[in-house]
Amino acid sequence: MDQVSILARVYCINILLTLLSIIATASVMADESTAKGWLVPANLPFERIHPLLEQEVSTLSKIDLSYVRIKGEQGYWFIVDLNKQSQSKANVIYADNSHLAQLDFYTLDENFNLLVEVNNEAYRYINKVLPHAQLYADEARWAAVYVRHSEDDRMGIRLATAAEFAKLINTKLRNFFLIAGLLLLSIAIAGTVYGLSHQVKSLYLLGYLICVLSEFLIAKGVLNYFNIEFVSLWYIKLQFSFQVLALAVINFYFIHYLQSQNLLNARQDKLTVYIGLFSVAAVLSCVMKQSEQFAVVTVCLGAMLVLLCYLFFYWLSNTKKTIQFKFVLVWFAVILQTLCWQATLVSGAKVQQFNDVLLVLNVITFVLMLLIHERECVKQYSYSLTHDDDTKLPNKQLLIKRLDNQVILEIEHSLLLFRPAVLSNARASFGYEHVNDQIKVTMGKLVPQLASMNVMCIETNLQGSRCIARLDDSTYGVVIVGKLELSQIEQLVCVINSVFAEGITHKRIHLIDKVEIGVANYPLHASTSLQLVQRGLQALAVKPLHGERWHMFNIDNVALSQRRIAIASALKEAIEFDQLSLFFQPQIYLNTGKVHGAEALLRWEHPQLGNVPPDLFIPIAESSGIISDLTEWVITQALRYQKKMTALLPEHIISINISAKDLQRKDLPVLFITLLNEYQLNPANVMLELTESATLFEGVDIRNALNDYRLIGVKIAIDDFGTGYSSLAYLSKMGFDEIKIDKQFVMNIEYSKNDQTICRATCDIAKSLGSYVVAEGIEDSQSMVKLQSYGCEVGQGYFFSRPLPFDDYMLWLEQNFEATTVFVNDLGKVVDLVGKNNY
Template sequence: MVQVSAFARTVFINILLVLFSVAASSCAIAANDTAVTGWIVPANSSFTTAKPLLQNAITTKIKSDLSHVRIEAEQNYWFIIDLSQYRKSSLSVIYTDNAYLSHINFYALDDDFSLLSTEQNDINPVINKVLPHQIYNNDGAHWAVVSARHNDIYWINIGLTTQQQFTELVNTKLRNFTLIIGLLLLCISIAGTVYILSHQTTSLYLLAYFGCILGEFLIAKGMLNYFSSEQLPLWFAKLQFSFQVLALAVISFCFIHYLQSQTILKARQYKLVGYVSLFSVIAILSCFMKQSAHFIVITLSLGFMLVLLNYLFFYWRSHTKQAIPYEFLFVWCAVVLQTIFWQATLVTGSSLYLVNDLLIVLNALAFVLALLMFERKRVKQFTYSLTHDDETQLPNKMLLIECLDSQVNLAAAHSILLFRPAVLSNARANFGYEHVNEHIKVTMNKLAQQLASMNVLCVETNIQGFRSIVRLDDSTYAVVILGKLELSQIEQVVCVINSVFADGITHERLHLIDKVDIGVANYPLHASTSSQLIQRGLQALGVKPLHGERWHMFNIENVTLSQRRIAIASALKEAIEFDQLSLFFQPQIDLNTGKIHGGEALLRWEHPQLGHVPPDLFIPIAESSGIISDLTEWVITQALIYQKQITAILPEHIVSINISAKDLLRKDLPVLFITLLDEFKLNASNIMLELTESATLFEGVDIKNALNDYRLIGVKIAIDDFGTGYSSLAYLSKMGFDEIKIDKQFVMNIEYSKNDQTICRATCDIAKSLGSYVVAEGIEDSQSMIKLQSYGCEIGQGYYFSRPLAFDAYMQWLEHHLGATPSTTQDEQRASGLIEKNNY
């Protein structure tokens, strides 16, 4: 931004220097000009035949001012100048400041109107085509005659000067021409650079405007004569005024575009674009018309553009609530002034070319200044947006890091306090972003006022006051506490934050109570850099609060646990892809007959670096990280593959598969079951889906509909860990589970606990009344098994029968058990191999 300002000042100073130089040169030209008077003789004849007319004119006609004379179309004019009345010198120069005359000749005559020899145009001969002139010998010449003709109505300006003055005149005009051309090219390069850097449409309009002004200036100075044939100068003269109309049209388009972008112009006013385009096209086509028609068209077009620019400007002033920037006012005044002088030059025929040159410089100054000021404001806005939040205008993370870096460079101790109002996300969903953002602004201003008296870091000071609160993201804010870590100081800030947010958010008689999560980290105790300090604060903020805790200090143990969870989540994805998981089976035994009822498929994970990872650890991580769907599909697929092999030796075998609550509502999971059951030719009734009680209580209506989808397939449903949740009899009756599993915490101590005995007996009674059978987990001795048999429990599993086995070991266990004779008693079966506690 500083560089842009310096560049703008440099351009501004250079343009002022050009303006001063052109003005000084114009004054010098005006001072050196000599008023030329003489006789005007219209005659279409050669010098020989026109000589008597010239001699007669000096005796019968009155002298006229030859510095600005109107000539008619296709009419030859003779201009006679009495050189004896002017200052004597050895050589003099007569010239015309008209580059587009169709014909011009210079003659030097003695007292008797006889031709004298003239000097060659040795002074700047290349200038003769732009500034026609002739050098004559003042000692012998008494009369100077100029013969001129043009294809259309035109104006001729005749001047008389010395050779030295003419050389100064040429040099001055050349210098002014070079300065103005250089200025216009500089303006074009600035507008082009701005467009390349910012892609602003305004820059394109300025490029077109400066292009039109450049073309008009080159034509006005006759520089295009070098590239034209004998018949083209008239076209160039007319095209000069067409370029003036086009330049004003471009400015009008720019103004209309701006008003449209500000939604100020109404739809019906868009036809102004059509009017501007129409007058622009007519102005260009008028170059093919006669001079009189061209004059009328250009005059009307310039008048229309002037009226339109004034209308747009005053319409803008009357329909905008904002103050009009002074640079736009400067531009409007410059354009209006330029248009008025263009019209004056065209209508009156006055010689205002020097004034027009000054106005070109003035317009360039106005437009470049406006463009650079606009870009400066845009850069400031862009810089502001980089360091502030768009919605609340609070400082953002970038500005916070800058302030923290300055504290770290000073080695000053400080603590970052991050807080997250828990109600914001819910409020946005119910009240909308606009209302919540307004609430945030009011609340943060109130909080900032209370924090102003505390020892907190001032992140920013502006016209709005003291800024100490930073918005890190959509719902997280930060405050920096200066000084060494003091719990009392942190408690004080926490109390202020909680008190400010205690009122919650109210909208249309709806009120949401707010709660604030707060995390704290300290420099240099917890971090050595500003970025690391923010990271530590976020880690402290992410810790789930315990009952009664209002804030958390960063703890390295929590970070270690969090990093382990991240490592597990990352490794779990690879474990699924590279088949690092395995299924173990724990047999389920019919307690009445001693026969194998089935087996529960249990997921196991042995990682090369992490070692054995229990399901209680990686299943919640899989659910939170979104990997649970892939994991469930792998378990179901692998379990049914194994079931295919098991049913080859035990057709009645029932495999129990645990399913996550998050996967229960997936519509594609029943399709997966149908596909696999059909592929492996399995009986759906031999598949048991086990759902935890907490999972079945999640959104009960949808759960029931989901369970019906599985029942249509033929798959059976079991409720696992029964007794640990809050299921009611009505709920169990509505769900209609095929199997109820008693959690092992009620079974393992059943022999000694009256409460556990009551729970197990009641569960068996409930299952019988609902038409379900009961499976007891955690049976580890015969006494527990006998009690459960007495309660009516049908199926049991636990270490008393077998611990969970790998698939190959489970197949061996099945073959060994199935090898026992049918006449073997239940006690003999247990003794001969059913009880695998000591064998596996």
């Protein structure tokens, strides 16, 4: 629907509604009871007009006094024949306009002589709301009312009995307090809702209600109790300005709503300026004459109505969502209220009662719509607390609530947690939206299969029953009711694995991965629901071995996990407070027996944990992110000790192990340069040992990383050679200075032909690549002789020395650095010149 058709519809509807308001106003006016009499314009006091009354009454024809227009600064006499009124028992005369500048009541005899000037001092508060006079004199034949106002206005003169007038007053006061109380209560509700939720719609409703309340109070003559003519007059005119402001607030809300839905373009944003201009014009019209103000306010109300209709139909034509009935109801209520206000401008007080009824209905409608919306928001928020936003599955909170019920009833049950590993890869490859859709489809396939098994229903709603809960981004849970039976768990595991075996496909990319499963039982493994979830997560965290598809909670795994956590926590403190130490294991030239150097080995003796082996805390340091600090500490200490070692043995080689993750650090070569310059060490005497698995570490450019260290001058060794998958081409490409044979091939070399073959081949490969070989784990002379015969240059192991603390190693070095420690003569006999001073 284009804008032209929208505007055409708006104007047609506006014309139709205006005609309806005129017809409704006419019908209301026709139904009003009338009081007939004579209207005599005269700015004269009673004494001067008295001689003319009989002549005026005899010459003028009767007119309807219930609706009379009066001009500003012009006095008027209303003359009523009391004996000829249809209400013969009427003893109260009143005016329906309480805003007049001057209003005086008189009673006259049949000769138009003044009987008494009515004094309503005893009823002055009622008189402020409904000016009136009681006709006590039995001989009263005529009633005269003198009226003067500073602006053009409308008014009516009416008669009633005392009982009817009392009922009228009571009705007006009751309606006033009820409507005013309802408006104040609605304002309090809207303000409270905004204070709690800070929703913009409640703020707009608050502004609308304040404008309506102000207009209502002015219309009911609240300021008439202040005897200030100018203020009262200005205040009365402000009544119509508040009507325009109330419509402006509604229009602003529609614009805000359309902007929040991205339905308004930049050009249509100028509607805000137009609404503001009409609002300012309505406020400024208070200083105009009343006739001029009515014209301005009528134009502003019409313009606001056109804009409101335009915005509404524009929303209908552009919204892609289902049209909300409450939105249409609010729009219709505002339109009807506007038409009623326009009718009030035409007919004055004649439609005021209908306006009050409509005002009550609209306010109740708006507040109910707001409360219903807030109720929906509360329900949605409560739902979000117990359900996952992406998949709409029950979340951890709802699962724990159901488990609590099982614990209270002491029903035995098991919690099966599963984590499809494919989800993490799929999110990285395909994005969250596609994966969440796939999860819904997969869970939709899994639920019917689980329903036939002894699985607890976590939630039942209009969408059906749900037996799967989502604990976190990739972990799901199922509750098995009854005693723990391994066959039942195996059946569930088979079902889950079969469903996820299909994997996830997107744009011809298909991902298939395993499912990790952990199980914990109540009351076997836990006594509370929270503890049961914790046990299930601990079982899920166990690394599966070959052939294992699921894990039952095991207290031994928990103890190991807790120890790992304690180690990770204590490791940072150990680095800061120097609880670590370096040991040094000598490396010996096999042919000459001279000291080649030493390998720096890290040791940790914790006050509470005891001796923590490197095989345990090094992986923990890598997984917890402490490995960088640990490596810096080792390098700093090793090079500081190397300074003292080279003072005793200038050609001493220090070997330092480095982690694969350390190769990614660009600041580590800088640290080497700084320390080498500080201690004035020869870089060629520093050997960095990388495990074979580290050289194959995924995501690391090994060659470029090693070149950074070669530029410094340090040498590179590949450690634990033979345990990985390095090829000869790979070794040639990397260009290692040293190849270390792992001790598992050395310790049994005398009896194992396979180990002999591996060691001999390694030595041959090293010679062909220009590298020398270091053998680890030499524990006897026979192993040393074998390796020496294969061409192995350097060896280390318990046969030479155990790893020694720095002070002990320096003592050992002083005793052995000059002599030929171990050599092999031509007869193959081993001569030990060191004696039995082995560590």
